[in-house]
Amino acid sequence: MPGYNTSDFINPSIFILLGIPGLEAAYVWLSIPFCVMYAIVLLGNFIILFIVKYEPSLHVPMYYFLCVLAVTDLVLSTSTLPKMLLIFWFNDREISFNFCLTQLFFVHCFSVVESGIFMAMALDRYVAICHPLRHSTILTNPVVGKLVLAAVLRGVMLALPYPFLVRQWPYCKSNIISHTHCEHMYVVRLACADIRISSSYGLFVLFCGKGLDVLFIAMSYFQILRAIFRLPTKDARLKTFGTCGSHLCAILAFYIPGFFSSFTQRFGQNLAQHFHVLIGNVYLLVPPMLNPVIYGMRTKQIRDRLLWFFGQKGT
Incomplete structure (x- = not known):
């Protein structure tokens, strides 16, 4: 790539995204599962939004939070995957400095927003199981709106320093990012300066946000478990705990890859570069794909509405 690995520049007008270093020969094949995942993200989350909008029985806090989660997943995946596919299909590796900062902001902002929505959904499950008679009076629509607004504002405030930190450093090493998108640590490592502030801030967001x-x-x-174990019968305990199953599966799919990706970036120097990049993409693409599948399969109202819809189409 002549001309890309430059030196003696302070503020590059463009960065070069390498994609997944070491797996260039497999880009066409890799694009297939990523394209399928993105199609599932788009279709699944739009179906969730459509069903909740037109199904009155789902106009309750848990599904309002699910709608916000669906929008968040759409933004997260759309902020990274189209550019990745352009790299795979057309070798379009260039990304402007400003667009790189915008992409970086959206990834970190909506990752924190998604974490906040999962926390709000946990609150909903707690109130529904531990204080069922007061659920409708505690989690009113204005309260739900304030929780969503708080999650979004927190995401914006925690993510806003990222682009400013990236912009302040002088870049005199290279403008080549060994990733499929502008991941914060991959960008600041190109700076010819002490980047401990950026690294420390990333850990601060990880622990004080998602932690x-x-x-x-x-x-x-x-x-919730304490309340469940107080129930008189095993069937009642299983039925009550079953109402948390979708939420538990979704948070595991979100947090495990997320924390693993963050820690391997900082402490997994001995791991292959393509492994880091793949884990980073799994974190951003797999949860948005799994969330509508999990809630669609495990939620009776959504499942019944889907079956009714496709039944109507078939008649």
């Missing part, structure tokens, strides 16, 4: 959310979710489920 606190995980702690709150764990506390909620501790209280």
Whole structure:
């Protein structure tokens, strides 16, 4: 790639995304599962939004949160996957400096927003199981709106320093990013400066953002389990715990790859470069794909509405 690995520049007008280093020969084949995943993300999340909008029985806090989750997943996947496919199909590796900063902001902002929505959904499950008679009076529509607004504002405030931190560094090493998108640590490592502030801030967001959310979710489920074990029969306990199944599957699909990706970026220097990049993409693409599948399969109202819809189409 002549001309790309430059030096003696301070603010590059473009960055070059390498994609997945070491797997260039397999780009066409790799594009197939990624394209299928993106199609499932788009179709699944739009179906969730459509069903919740037109099914009155789903106009309750849990499904309002699910709609926000669907929108968040659409933004997260759309901010990264189209550019990845352009790299795979057309070798279109260039990304402008400003667009790189915008992509970086959206990825980090909506990752935090998604974490906040999972925390709000845990609160909904806690109130529904531990205080069922007061659920409708505690989680009113204005309260749900304030929780969503708080999750979005927190995501914006925590993500806003990222582009400013990236912009302040001088870049005199290279403008080549060994990733499929502008991931924060991959960008700042190109700076010829002490980037400990950027690295420390990333860890701060990880622990004080998602880490606190995980702690709150764990506390909620501790209280939920206590309430469940007080129920008189095994059937009642299983039925009640079953109402949390979709949420538990979704949070595991989101947090496990997320924390694994963050820690391997900082402490997994001995791992192959393509492994880091693939894990980073799994974190951004797999949860948005799985969330509508999990809720569609495990939620009776959504499943019944889907069967009714396709039944009507078939007649």
